[in-house]
Amino acid sequence: MLVSRLNRAVFLGVGAGFALLYTLLLPYTYTQRLGFANWRYLNPRFLLFSLAFGLGIGWIFAIQAHATRRLLADRGAQVGSGLGGFLSMVGALVGLLPSLLCCSPLVPTVVALFGLSAAARVQTSGSIQRFFAGEENLLLGLGLAVVALASLWSLRKLAKAGCCESCGPRGREVVDG
Secondary structure (H helix, E strand, C coil): CCCCHHHHHHHHHHHHHHHHHHHHHCCHHHHCCCCHHHHHHCCHHHHHHHHHHHHHHHHHHHHHHHHHHHHHHCCCCCCCCHHHHHHHHHHHHHHHHHHHHCCCCHHHHHHHCCCCCHHHHHHHHHHHHHHHHHCHHHHHHHHHHHHHHHHHHHHHHHHHCHHHHHCCHHHCCCCCC
16 A cells, blocks of 8 residues: 555645644534634643644545555456545544543534423533543544454455456556556
């Protein structure tokens, strides 16, 4: 995969873009705003999660782009890696849940839609937000695990795809693309 200059560029470009986006999104809990002011609340944990999510999503994007190019080159091939793309989206969203649902007006608004009394809304909203605040590391880790699973799924599907017949031994491209 990384033998090709184009694959490396896609991986690094998309990975850096998503890592930057996550550095803005993960500290959202502290500011309730999406902006560069969130960088004041970046800590080593958020920085590592941002980098890991960025690299994971960049890798999956590079795999999908590589598979798409191979399909276009050999129209008869079937890749079928749709589940990998879906899993990567789920992992990316799970990683954002703690920042977006803890201490934000989103949870009380959704709870209010169920027509609960004021006391029940406060109690229910507080319980939900407390869960997301207390289990932030677990949810971020779960999101990363889903992204890793999506990466493995996509690599497996690509390795078994007929479009890799034009690749060299063990799926490595012969021509630098």
